Amino acid sequence: MIDLYTWTTPNGRKASIMLEEVGLPYTTHAVDISKDEHFKPEFLKISTNNRIPAIVDRDNNMSLMESGAILMYLAEKTGKLIPKDLDKRYRVNEWLMWQMGGIGPMLGQVHHFVKYNAGKAPYAEERYLKEAHRLYGVLDRRLAEREFVADTYSVADIAIWPWISRFEWQTIDLNQYPNVKRWYLAIAGRPAVQRGYHVPKKVQDIPMP
Numbered sequence: 001m002i003d004l005y006t007w008t009t010p011n012g013r014k015a016s017i018m019l020e021e022v023g024l025p026y027t028t029h030a031v032d033i034s035k036d037e038h039f040k041p042e043f044l045k046i047s048t049n050n051r052i053p054a055i056v057d058r059d060n061n062m063s064l065m066e067s068g069a070i071l072m073y074l075a076e077k078t079g080k081l082i083p084k085d086l087d088k089r090y091r092v093n094e095w096l097m098w099q100m101g102g103i104g105p106m107l108g109q110v111h112h113f114v115k116y117n118a119g120k121a122p123y124a125e126e127r128y129l130k131e132a133h134r135l136y137g138v139l140d141r142r143l144a145e146r147e148f149v150a151d152t153y154s155v156a157d158i159a160i161w162p163w164i165s166r167f168e169w170q171t172i173d174l175n176q177y178p179n180v181k182r183w184y185l186a187i188a189g190r191p192a193v194q195r196g197y198h199v200p201k202k203v204q205d206i207p208m209p
Contacts (some may be wrong), residue, residue, distance in 0.1 A: 002026035003056040005046060007033050008203050010162035011067040011104065015053035017196030018071050018158050022078040026055075030200035062184075068100045073157040081155050087149070095142075095149045095156035103139075103163050105133045107170055115169045132170050136177050139164075143179035149188075161187045165197070165207055174209035181209055 001020060004026045006012035012085045019026045031037045031052050035081050040051045044063035047054035047065040054065045057077075064070055072093075083089045109128040113121055139160070142149055164184050167174055174181040187193055197206055 001058045002092045003029060003201070004053060005029045005031050005043065005055070006053040007031050008201065009033070010107075010166060011051070013051045013157055013199070014067045015055065015074075015164075016199035017154065017162070017193050018074050018081070018194035020196040021158065021190075022074055022080045022159065026198045036077055054108050059200065068096055068159060071096065071159060074093075076097065081158065083150075083152070083154070086111050087187055092150040092156045093153045096159050098138075098158040099156070099163070102135055103160055106135060107163050107166070111166065114171060129171070132172065136172060136180060140177040140179045143183050148183065152179040153187075157183075157187060161193070162197075165178065167209065168207055183197065184209070 004015055006015055006028065007030065016028070031043060031051065035065070037043065038052060040048070040075065043054075044050055045058060046063045047193055049065055051065065053067055053070060055070055055073075056063045056064065058071075076084060106128060109124070110132050113124045113128055116198055118125070125127055139149070148154065150159065161184065164180065165188075167184075184206075187206070194206065
């Protein structure tokens with residue numbers, strides 16, 4: 001049994017979608033970041049960086065923070081959604097790291113400046129929107145010749161997809177990126193993704209372009 005500490009954010013949804021995909025039983029603990037629940041002492045014992053998601057694996061009493069590390073751990077634990085072949089595995093890791101180093105931080109800045117603080121910092125808005133479009137372009141080119149980012153559906157797709165699901169927050173028209181749109185819709189149609197998206201609660205339907 002896995003204890004999942006999470007909220008309705010792209011990083012939180014990575015973990016819940018992964019758990020649904022691999023079929024591990026888990027108990028959800030909502031950590032409402034809008035109420036600063038991620039700063040509570042009991043949560044800090046699990047996630048030193050006071051960020052969701054975090055998990056506790058009761059099988060070995062192991063706690064783990066950071067969404068990318070959680071995805072890798074669950075993939076290794078179950079032997080699912082990560083290739084056994086070394087070259088293919090590192091291709092998956094490459095795109096997982098791309099999400100963690102680019103898509104997540106940069107689109108997060110778009111959310112901060114464009115959605116929540118529009119007009120307060122025009123330079124920052126322009127800078128991060130430009131980078132968002134660059135990253136969408138990278139993803140679109142990658143998906144031009146393959147179904148998923150590392151050929152087969154993997155933790156890399158699960159890491160990237162929840163951030164793309166906020167394309168409206170990013171003022172991105174997915175029609176500009178037809179390969180991303182095709183990929184996005186294919187993943188949105190997966191039952192495990194549909195279940196995991198609404199953990200720990202349903203906020204809205206999965207956005208559709």
